[in-house]
Amino acid sequence: MVIHGLNQKPSTMQWVINKLLNQGAIVVNVELWGHGNNPIPNSDTAQVEKRLTQFKQVTWTQWMDDTKPALKFITETCAENNLPKFFFGFSLGALVGSSISMDIDFEFDKYFLLAPAIEIKLWPRVFIGLLSPFPKMVVRSRTPVAYRENQGTPVSAYKALLKGAKKFRKEQPNINNCLIIVDKKDRLVSPKKLKRFAEQQNYSIAIIDKRKMSCKYCDVGHLVIDDESLGEYSKFVSDEISAFFK
Numbered sequence: 001m002v003i004h005g006l007n008q009k010p011s012t013m014q015w016v017i018n019k020l021l022n023q024g025a026i027v028v029n030v031e032l033w034g035h036g037n038n039p040i041p042n043s044d045t046a047q048v049e050k051r052l053t054q055f056k057q058v059t060w061t062q063w064m065d066d067t068k069p070a071l072k073f074i075t076e077t078c079a080e081n082n083l084p085k086f087f088f089g090f091s092l093g094a095l096v097g098s099s100i101s102m103d104i105d106f107e108f109d110k111y112f113l114l115a116p117a118i119e120i121k122l123w124p125r126v127f128i129g130l131l132s133p134f135p136k137m138v139v140r141s142r143t144p145v146a147y148r149e150n151q152g153t154p155v156s157a158y159k160a161l162l163k164g165a166k167k168f169r170k171e172q173p174n175i176n177n178c179l180i181i182v183d184k185k186d187r188l189v190s191p192k193k194l195k196r197f198a199e200q201q202n203y204s205i206a207i208i209d210k211r212k213m214s215c216k217y218c219d220v221g222h223l224v225i226d227d228e229s230l231g232e233y234s235k236f237v238s239d240e241i242s243a244f245f246k
Contacts, residue, residue: 001070001086001108003030003093005225006117006161007141007153010036015226016088016114019238023245025086026077028070032096033062034157035149048150056136056154060164063096064103071106084109086244090225091117091188095164101173110244111178114224114237115186119193120165128158135159144217146228178203179244181237183210185221206240208233 002017004010010031020027031038034055040047078085087108089097094116101107131137138152180198182191184207191207198205210218213231223229230237 001028001030001067001074001088001097003032003067003087003089003097004035005091005093005115006157007143007149008035008090008092008147009149012147013090013093013225015234016090016241019241020086020088023242025245026083028073030067030070030093032066032093033058034154038066052138052150052152052154055150056138056156058154058157058160060160060167063092063160063164064099067096067100068104071100071104075106086110086112088112088114088241089116090114091222092161092164094118095161095168098175098178099164099168099173101175102167102171107174107176109176111175112241112244113178113180115182115189115222116180116194117161117165117189118168119190119197120162121188121190124158124188125162128155128162131155132159144220144223147223172201175201175203179240180205181208181224181240182206183208183221183224185209185211188222206236208236 002013004013010029013029017027017029033039039054040051042048074085085108087097094113095118098111135156137155140152141148180194182194184191195205210231215228215231217223217229218231227234
């Protein structure tokens with residue numbers, strides 16, 4: 001299972017998906033509410049605006065429910081073919097995937113989390129707290145246009161993310177064999193807190209530093225999903241993905 005980040009086109013997880021396919025994996029790319037064709041097929045400008053309106057109604061429970069059809073397929077396919085179940089997620093997607101065992105009787109054998117939105121930095125929490133009385137407000141997205149799904153992100157979506165992160169930290173689900181990769185200068189999640197979390201849970205973590213690299217989006221610390229956002233670290237991430245299958 002692969003899940004994208006907040007206000008990110010699910011299709012931009014293709015670099016990760018291709019790496020998984022090269023390992024012979026069967027891949028399910030989940031589209032969370034407000035993204036891709038969920039809940040409205042993205043076919044024209046009017047539909048895009050309509051989907052953004054629907055995005056304003058999102059809840060943490062809705063995002064968790066979005067994973068259920070994929071989990072059913074994965075359960076049946078892996079049981080039939082005696083296959084292990086792996087999860088790969090970025091940011092919000094990493095949080096959703098690693099939270100599944102809290103509400104659904106399902107666990108993956110391994111977890112690969114790219115900049116997981118588990119330990120959110122203080123300033124985003126304060127910012128959303130100040131805007132919480134205005135859940136329908138759309139905050140202009142700082143995500144590069146090439147990756148951006150909607151023109152902005154509703155405050156309600158940020159609140160849903162923070163709710164999920166709070167629940168995760170409170171319940172501390174066991175996510176088995178886990179690797180976390182995060183950039184040293186991530187502006188959304190705290191590498192230091194993620195490192196502390198990983199050490200407490202005996203998970204593996206790699207903190208990279210894209211400032212030393214040369215790539216199109218190396219200045220966007222939170223983005224760590226492909227060649228253009230990882231630079232020379234793309235080989236490191238690719239090698240780690242391959243290692244997951246050994």
